[in-house]
Amino acid sequence: MGEKTMQVAGKWALVTGASRGVGLRVAKALAAQGAKVIVHSRSLAASQRVVDEITRQQGVAYAVEAELSDNQAVAKLVAQVNQLTGHCLTVLYNNAAIMTPWREDAVVPAADYALSFQVNCIAPASLCDAFLPQMKQQGLGRIVNVTSGIADQPQLMAYSCSKAALDRYVRDMLPSLAGSGVLMNLMDPGWLQTDLGGEHAPNHPDSVIPGALVPVLLDDEAGSGQLYCAQDYAE
Numbered sequence: 747m748g749e750k751t752m753q754v755a756g757k758w759a760l761v762t763g764a765s766r767g768v769g770l771r772v773a774k775a776l777a778a779q780g781a782k783v784i785v786h787s788r789s790l791a792a793s794q795r796v797v798d799e800i801t802r803q804q805g806v807a808y809a810v811e812a813e814l815s816d817n818q819a820v821a822k823l824v825a826q827v828n829q830l831t832g833h834c835l836t837v838l839y840n841n842a843a844i845m846t847p848w849r850e851d852a853v854v855p856a857a858d859y860a861l862s863f864q865v866n867c868i869a870p871a872s873l874c875d876a877f878l879p880q881m882k883q884q885g886l887g888r889i890v891n892v893t894s895g896i897a898d899q900p901q902l903m904a905y906s907c908s909k910a911a912l913d914r915y916v917r918d919m920l921p922s923l924a925g926s927g928v929l930m931n932l933m934d935p936g937w938l939q940t941d942l943g944g945e946h947a948p949n950h951p952d953s954v955i956p957g958a959l960v961p962v963l964l965d966d967e968a969g970s971g972q973l974y975c976a977q978d979y980a981e
Contacts, residue, residue: 750965752888755780758831759962762814762873763842765792768892768935768954772839775955776962777805781837784827786810814842814869815861824876833880837962838889840870840912846904858904866908871915878928887928890961891916893973895934920971930970931961936977953980 759776763769765787777783777800785793785800785807793809800807808830812823827835843866846858870891881887894909896902916930923930935954957976 750967751963752886752965753780754837754962756782757836758782758784758834759837759839760784760786760827760835760873760877761839761841762786762870765789765796767841767951768958769839769841770796771951771955772841772958773807774800774803774805775959776837776839777807778803779959781806782831783807784810784830786812786823786842788813814865817864817868817872820869820872824873827877828880834884835877835880836884836887838873838877838881838887839962840873840889840891842869843892843909844905846902849901849903852900852903854900854903859907862904862908863911866905867911867915870912874915874919874930878922881928882926885927887926888962888964889928889930890933890958891930893932893934895936895975917971923970927966928970929961929964929966929968931964932971932973933958933961934973934975934977936975936980949977949980953977 754776759781761769761773764773764785773783773785773796785796787793788811790809790811793811797807797809810823810826812819814820846862874889891912893913896906913932916932919930936949954976957979961974
């Protein structure tokens with residue numbers, strides 16, 4: 747990344763899955779830089795706890811809830827965000843994801859694939875599709891889709907395939923983004939000690955900052971379709 751960066755102060759940002767883990771760190775870091783952060787989780791109470799924490803630090807934040815496995819709830823989330831922002835969202839940080847159960851015999855039930863794809867690919871793609879037009883109209887936007895470095899674990903095939911599908915969504919969207927002022931990139935947080943990553947992971951969730959913000963703060967010239975690894979920037 748060059749010296750020029752996008753300034754997020756005063757701009758609206760939606761962070762999904764922001765009540766804990768990576769999303770919590772990203773929401774707090776964006777608020778610290780002056781962004782008006784919409785904190786999403788599956789529970790309004792959980793979102794509000796983060797909002798309260800940000801507010802105590804003189805940040806600006808708003809709480810929303812949505813179950814991303816429910817398409818109607820996703821549509822309601824879009825409407826709520828548009829009402830808050832006046833259709834002027836600048837940053838979409840698609841962090842929320844679920845990890846399907848470990849299948850020791852590597853036989854993954856169809857239900858695992860269905861749920862994993864819905865939450866980890868379809869919901870984020872739907873949010874991208876919903877907010878891209880207004881970002882293009884503004885001539886400014888940053889979309890970060892959180893991916894995974896998972897590999898060679900057929901026991902978690904549903905999760906792995908859902909993240910691969912999200913990667914493909916980003917890659918195939920590139921022609922429509924050229925010259926728009928909207929950048930869409932991928933961020934791999936690394937293997938973290940979160941509810942999703944488990945207690946045996948080598949990295950503390952705090953290690954995602956500052957790296958997780960790199961694809962948000964990019965200058966227009968940095969382009970889209972890149973993979974940023976948060977651990978590359980860890981101190």
